[in-house]
Amino acid sequence: MDFFRWDIIWDYRELYLSGFLTTIILTLCGYIGGVIFGLLLGLGQVSNKKWIYWPAKIYIDVFRGTPMLVQLLLIHLAVIPTIFGESMSWWVSGIVGLILNSAAYNAEIFRAGIQSIDKGQMEAARSLGLTHSQAMRKVILPQAFRRMIPPLGNEFIALLKDSSLVTVIAGAEILYVSKVVAGTYQRFWEPYLFAAFLYLVLTYTATKIIAMVEKRVDINYNPRKKRGTHK
Amino acid sequence: MKKNKLFKIIAPFAAVTMILAACGADKDSTGASTDDAGKITKIVAGTEATYAPFEYLDTKGNVVGLDAEILAAIGEEMGIETEIENTGWDAMMSQVTTGGIDMGAAAITITDERKETYDFTDPYYEASLLIVTKEDSKIEKLDELKDSKIAVQMNTTGHIAAQELQGKGSKNILAYENFSVALTEVLNGSAEAAIGDNAVILEYIKNNPDSGLKTIEDDSFEVDYFGFMVKKGNKELLDVLNEGLGKIKENGKLAEITGTEIE
Numbered sequence: 001m002d003f004f005r006w007d008i009i010w011d012y013r014e015l016y017l018s019g020f021l022t023t024i025i026l027t028l029c030g031y032i033g034g035v036i037f038g039l040l041l042g043l044g045q046v047s048n049k050k051w052i053y054w055p056a057k058i059y060i061d062v063f064r065g066t067p068m069l070v071q072l073l074l075i076h077l078a079v080i081p082t083i084f085g086e087s088m089s090w091w092v093s094g095i096v097g098l099i100l101n102s103a104a105y106n107a108e109i110f111r112a113g114i115q116s117i118d119k120g121q122m123e124a125a126r127s128l129g130l131t132h133s134q135a136m137r138k139v140i141l142p143q144a145f146r147r148m149i150p151p152l153g154n155e156f157i158a159l160l161k162d163s164s165l166v167t168v169i170a171g172a173e174i175l176y177v178s179k180v181v182a183g184t185y186q187r188f189w190e191p192y193l194f195a196a197f198l199y200l201v202l203t204y205t206a207t208k209i210i211a212m213v214e215k216r217v218d219i220n221y222n223p224r225k226k227r228g229t230h231k
Numbered sequence: 232m233k234k235n236k237l238f239k240i241i242a243p244f245a246a247v248t249m250i251l252a253a254c255g256a257d258k259d260s261t262g263a264s265t266d267d268a269g270k271i272t273k274i275v276a277g278t279e280a281t282y283a284p285f286e287y288l289d290t291k292g293n294v295v296g297l298d299a300e301i302l303a304a305i306g307e308e309m310g311i312e313t314e315i316e317n318t319g320w321d322a323m324m325s326q327v328t329t330g331g332i333d334m335g336a337a338a339i340t341i342t343d344e345r346k347e348t349y350d351f352t353d354p355y356y357e358a359s360l361l362i363v364t365k366e367d368s369k370i371e372k373l374d375e376l377k378d379s380k381i382a383v384q385m386n387t388t389g390h391i392a393a394q395e396l397q398g399k400g401s402k403n404i405l406a407y408e409n410f411s412v413a414l415t416e417v418l419n420g421s422a423e424a425a426i427g428d429n430a431v432i433l434e435y436i437k438n439n440p441d442s443g444l445k446t447i448e449d450d451s452f453e454v455d456y457f458g459f460m461v462k463k464g465n466k467e468l469l470d471v472l473n474e475g476l477g478k479i480k481e482n483g484k485l486a487e488i489t490g491t492e493i494e
Contacts (some may be wrong), residue, residue: 012399014400015399015400016399018402068430073471074290077412077415079418081419081420086419086420086421087416087420087421088421089421090405090421159344159350168408169412170382170405170406170407170416172402176406179321179385179386179406180385180386180406181299181453182321182386183320183321183345183385183386183390186324186345188325213401221265
């Protein structure tokens with residue numbers, strides 16, 4: 001008997017491919033939604049208005065303070081069926097869960113990024129006649145954004161890995177496929193090792209893309225110079 | 232001086248590692264305990280305790296249910312101490328192979344595929360699959376579920392039956408970690424039907440008479456037999472279990488526990 005039976009992975013290649021794509025789609029949708037919603041929450045958290053600050057603050061504390069696994073089960077099995085009378089597909093619950101969870105983490109990144117910009121920047125912008133929101137959009141956020149890229153990249157990678165939790169609501173992503181294969185053959189090395197490999201491929205690719213973006217927004221970046229020649 | 236400091240940092244970790252290693256070693260040796268003559272004196276079984284009435288946890292966290300009762304009855308008959316641990320399904324499978332536990336007792340259906348990797352005792356329960364739908368559903372037989380969403384427990388016979396109906400890669404099969412979630416999905420409307428073992432479904436409906444679910448029998452389901460699972464080639468343990476099973480079949484204890492006759 002060969003120690004590793006890769007043929008069982010090959011037999012399930014179609015399922016693995018669709019699981020791979022599912023993981024990507026879940027993560028991208030969750031992340032994009034999470035960044036947009038997280039930005040609003042982050043701005044809410046630096047707001048001076050109490051009725052904006054407190055809801056944002058409580059939301060972030062609740063979603064950062066509870067496990068995503070619990071949130072997913074709660075959303076899929078309780079919240080959505082209660083609101084809509086029936087539960088929708090795991091796609092809906094999965095993406096909603098990922099958005100709500102990553103928004104809380106992204107909000108903290110935005111808050112930290114905004115607060116890291118010197119107070120003088122806002123004061124200077126306001127004294128030039130910009131309104132608070134104009135100053136935010138045109139002066140503070142562009143500067144803060146550059147500092148946010150590394151943590152936002154981390155959050156993307158964390159979310160990519162956390163998307164495997166959607167498996168509990170029968171979301172057919174990479175881990176789900178591996179569990180099906182493991183259960184069919186009662187062999188654990190091959191399916192889970194292959195799942196780990198697929199996640200590694202995704203996170204490695206993501207790391208490379210994030211590094212590229214980071215370089216692109218570097219203050220010393222000069223598109224006219226050849227790669228590597230700038231400091 | 233520096234070396235000393237380093238040691239102080241490492242020492243607690245080293246101690247913890249050693250303790251863990253000792254526990255680990257201890258764990259390995261809990262495989263079937265034997266007395267001096269090599270006779271089995273204690274059996275540790277693994278299970279997945281989310282499958283009432285076969286195995287579930289009582290309010291104190293002990294594994295109870297039909298499998299636990301049958302195993303205890305066999306132990307009593309054979310003069311062997313038995314213990315049942317909630318290991319989870321996949322962990323149970325792998326630990327039977329590696330020897331962390333002696334056997335699996337979790338309403339395990341005896342299948343030809345599983346027989347390639349494990350040995351099974353004589354059957355102790357006869358089960359058949361049932362379809363569960365909402366009371367107002369128009370479904371009447373299995374064939375009508377060909378294009379519907381079906382909720383099952385992952386890697387159970389219900390899952391296999393759904394795969395046979397719709398194909399292995401079907402996107403309409405929703406496999407959950409446990410069967411109660413699958414039933415909830417039928418109630419919540421994200422699946423048209425669930426397929427699972429009769430005893431579990433009937434127990435659920437008994438406990439939830441107002442659930443609004445109905446069951447459908449279908450002749451195309453094959454009858455399944457549950458057996459205890461041991462590591463392939465562990466003939467000694469298999470013989471002990473079969474002998475005990477034979478005895479409780481004979482004296483009517485098995486029928487008393489399961490509420491049904493077998494063979």
